[in-house]
Amino acid sequence: MSPERYQALDEQVETLLRQMTLEEKIGQMNQVAGSRDTTGAPANTEIEEDVRTGRVGSVFNAFGVEFTRELQQQAVGHSRLGIPLLFGYDIIHGFRTIFPIPLAQAASWHLEGIEQATRIMAVEGAAAGVHWTFAPMVDVARDPRWGRVMEGAGEDVLLTSLIARAQVRGIQGSDPDAVDTLAACVKHYAAYGAAEAGREYNTVDMSEWRLREHYLPPFRAALEEGCATVMTAFNTLNAIPATCHPLLLDQILRREWGFEGMVVTDYTAIMELEQHGVAADAAEAARKSVNAGVDMDMQSSYFIDTLSELVRCGQVNEARIDEAARRVLWLKAALGLFDDPYRYADEARETQCILTDEHRRAARTQACESMVLLKNEGFVLPLSDQHQKVALIGPLGNTPRLLGSWRADGDHDDTVTLREGIINRLGEDAVILCAQGVSNEIGDTDTSGIEDALELVRQADAVVLALGEDEAHADEAASRADIGLPGPQLELARRVLAEAGDTPVATVLFNGRPLTLTELDDMAPALLEAWWPGTEGGNAVADVLFGDVNPSGRLPMSFPVSVGQIPIYYNAFNTGRPKGVDPKYASQYLDIPNAPLYPFGFGLSYTTFEYGAIKSACTEIGLEDTLEVSLTVTNTGERDGIEVVQLYLQDVHASVVRPIRELRDFQRLSLAPGQSERVTFRITPEMRSFLNAGLERVQEPGLFRVQIGSSSASGEEIEFRVA
Template sequence: MTRPHYAPAIAPQPTALPFELSPIRYRELTAQVESLLERMTLEEKIGQMTQFTSNRDTTGPSVGSDIEQDIRAGRVGSVFNAFDADFTRELQQLAVDNSRLGIPLLFGYDIIHGFRTIFPIPLGQAASWNLDGIERAAHIAATEGAAAGVHWSFTPMLDISRDPRWGRVMEGPGEDPWLASQIATAQVRGLQGHDPEATDTLAACAKHFAGYGAVEAGREYNTVDMSQWRLRSVYLPPFKAALDAGCATVMTAFNSLNGLPATADPLLFERILRDEWQFQGFVVTDYTAIMELERHGVADGARQAAKKAVNAGVDMDMQDGYYLDELGGLVESGEVAEARIDQAVRRILLVKAALGLLEDPYRYSDRERERTSILTDAHRQAARELARESMVLLKNDEQVLPLSKDISTLAVIGPLGNTQEVIGSWHADGDAEQAISLMTGLRNRLGDGVELLQAEGASNEIGSTDTSGIDEAVRLAEQADAVILALGERQEYADEAASRADIRLPGMQLELARRVIEAVGDKPVATVLFNGRPLELTDLEAIAPAMLEAWWPGSEAGNAVADVLFGDYNPSGKLTMTFPRSVGQVPLYYNHFNTGRPKGVDPKYASQYLDIPNTPLYPFGFGLSYTEFEYSRLDLDRPSISGEQALSIRVTLTNSGERRGTEVAQLYLRDLTASVVRPVRELKDFQRVTLEPGESRTLTFWITRDQLAFLDAELAMRVQPGRFEVQIGSSSEAGQTAEFVLEE
């Protein structure tokens, strides 16, 4: 029988409870919620579905008269951008002591890659391929945020991103749905822990549901149009993984999806999220997204916008106040059922109850815990470790890196050499003044015995044509034994509302690099890149002997970069987004389809460019090391599998270089013949392996029948017999290969 187009892509699991609550605990909390719900008026219920921002200005937090009045009246259920133990206690007291039922507020905040201790941007964290490290970073963020009175973090951002023009790629895990799913699980577990009532946990929020990473032209807030097959195969799996890990909440996306704004799409929320996945947490909009239904052109005024959003399954309205103003009248007219209101409020109250707020509203607002739990030495050390692991060595001709420890003069040239603006956007309560600049990190590493020369040379401002500082930068570079070029973007250039049509180095940085490299001759020159997206580096790659992708490394940026540059840490990061040769290639991603006329079959009539190769500058999974790794003796334990048999795959990994190093061994599969077109390869597993010089280790991977499943043309998950190719290597474009057969 042919399934309807909305058939589940992933078989429904048992009820997806927030925080992985046990059935017993869920029943206890539900009884608590129902008792409260029975006593609530319609206005109080709608208040729980309303979220407003707190009033915070440059002089510090304060409670404004408008929000104070609403909180006292029970017309606010959640406040965002509220943190600080004393401030959140003040807000909470307004609700608990003044509203009729004393229902506590839920405080939310964008804690994306750290609260005060800032870790690398999420795209950088993903490049570490260290799931334990990513989970630890999320737990530290939760510990600090909770100590400052926050209950709920608007993260993880799980939008699959294949277009680096989109500024928010910095906030997500990259281009691969399988790896993004593993990262989603790690982040949710790090934030929420295993006991939501512990005071070092936060409720997580998977965003943006759904398809936001596929905005046309890479332009923020733009349209998305894709097949149900692509949506369910590529863009939804990370969200499903997050919910399976107990993620408490989901946030809507700004974009329209196949002609309907996501915030008013019943397919996403009622059909997929609730019916198929059985999600029991609540859905919150992104900032003013209900109001924006009018601008999309699908709602004629606030009343219709509120009606469409709530009936689509959106439980909480962030900031625009449309629910507060309109839901009462909509219920009275019968356009919205009060049962739908009750359903939303149950979900919201369940999260509050699970966090222990109904029993102790002030449990997170603890000044002493705030004083002792934020920006600790241990947290900074964890940030430094993950920053080092996130960095990707893109090029290292003639072993320029690591730099010699015997140099006496080092020149640091470029606009990002002596700035503390290295923590990236979406840095919560992070303070750039508490971050370690590259110059400071180098001074910490080298001491006073090495002279550091520094010049900005050129601006990294978009549109700048100023070359007046290049001559001085060249002069200083000529005086040094070695040169570090610190280049990249400004933090605000990789952020929300920060799309770029031209993703080359901004300003005259390329000219600065060219002049310096030409002037110093054979002296070592290492380029360190600080940025939040894959850049178009083709021209720089042609002249730069060594390039280290550092992303925005966070609070310990300078120390971590210095560790890598001088060999105290051997880089092991691998890209999770493809770097294009030209922006004209994007969207560009490794797990693309083949075509009927792939390149190499016919010299002219092929899917190819006339002016550049199809291949990227740096592929997904790519990253060099200061040592060399070799793969050999790929061996399958049998030529075919059937039924529930698993295939054992063994490969030998050898560190053939002279330094201890960590390699990320990646396993890819290709379905050679199927009922629908399949990707040329798909990541299915990986192992991070640390080897001493000369050491070899046999790695074992397992392939099960479930890993061979795919979504067919009828949107059903299928496993079909046939031939498969396995590839294990150092990137998506390298490695040992072998074939096996899946039998009936």
């Protein structure tokens, strides 16, 4: 922002703030839900009076030009000062054109594609009158039992941080005067993804070292990219709820990072301070949260109900209220709402910019890039164009429920099913034999439909098994203790694979989290992880199944052998007794391996890639030096392909224990058959730095190992020393 624009906004906000009563300032700190009538259509009547009296600063779950314009008129035309409302909505992986879930987007390792997806969702959301989206979600997550892993980028700090930056760029754009951008809100601050036992809203307890080294960097990355707002988390962190946590909200966010934007709570989080047991009533909950640094209360109404009295009795300083109201007004001013409160409410844009052919094409491309080929024994995939009689078996073969949770205004009626995608690919002359076989509902045990499915398998020249979770199985408040295939799907797979004989069988998985696939992996020759791929999901899966697109996705989370390994993540510590040193007295299980079924960074292709030897100019460098390492990657197969070349680093001896390996860089290469490319990485001092026991970021001399390969569990290693 230019100094001139900053000064103009500052004068605008300060002039308005001087005219406001205490109650009007507190009103700006109050966010309420947009109401709907019995049919689900927007209905303003429940909150109109509060809007007219200046008791509402923001409305969430508010979208649609007609709805937002009508509600804005109540604020601008009838409140004393005419302060416009701020409209927020959870636009997470698309507004009407739904892209793959964020975890799937992370599997693409394609930062430009992720930025484009968030750019499109901002364009569509802004065209529907939205100003502010509660994204990106940057919670590092190492426990797939937690349902909200679908909303983040997985287990790695670097990948999550880079994706956070890309998402903020896509949401907020580069032009502050544009009307096709949204204000972003990074969430959930902080460590929400580390909830004990993977259970939603549960306790988090960790060292400050781990908090700062593993869980805070993605938040800082988003803020460094210019993210406008922050949302607090539901969880406690080291016995203090995040919504009233002085270390998080004051010390780190404001004092250390210098963040000047607005902090909003999650839904009713201030109210929940009573349930946590740190507040006896609404007044104490409001006092603790506002004094800790919360600027806006989402939905509990505790600020609007108690803050005036808390100021009058001296428990909250009015200067703190001014500070919070100023941040809310600043965001509105930066969005241009004081100049034109209706600048986002344009009927023509709403008609022209939503669910366009261009947006569908982008969603299809990203869905293809997000898919991970886990297994392909006997080269079952890709299927041939000669397969004109396909048995599509399973509960997700002929359903539009491929959008996933947090689908904003996404409509299943717009969604391409897998059956439709295969027909679109093979043509109307192809015969697609469909049978659900079983349900994918948790607790369902009915297997009566399996025989009908087997009859279709006998008639087919290729079989596609479409298995996975229902959209409700990975979501907020959707933790699962057993993350295997729900219902009797495993039995269906066993029977189909046994019946198929020499007929090729490809298994496609639609899900929102890593699953335990050990039994399925033992018997299925081909596994394609499609996640929940979005509006164009069926077309995209068909593109990959029939080889029009070569799969290039890589896992952003480890897939465990058993739920008993959880939490499982690639960048763990070695322990003092690592496996392999002593046959018995080692850190290991008696009944399963330590390693995951599929490791972080893993993914196959329809072609093959060969890695040459790693070359470096020297084996010893100084503390301030950068070491260049390089190698040649060759496509040794017969198809064009994309390889994600990953660089991992290990600090072998340091003042604190360091992980076995850490992702430090990656490059995404597109290579034609026979083509080679020299890949060079620069290992900088920053890449070698870490937090020491005193929570200082340092770099230390010593021995380092570099691993470059196609996953966290593969690749050649070389050593170098920092002197």
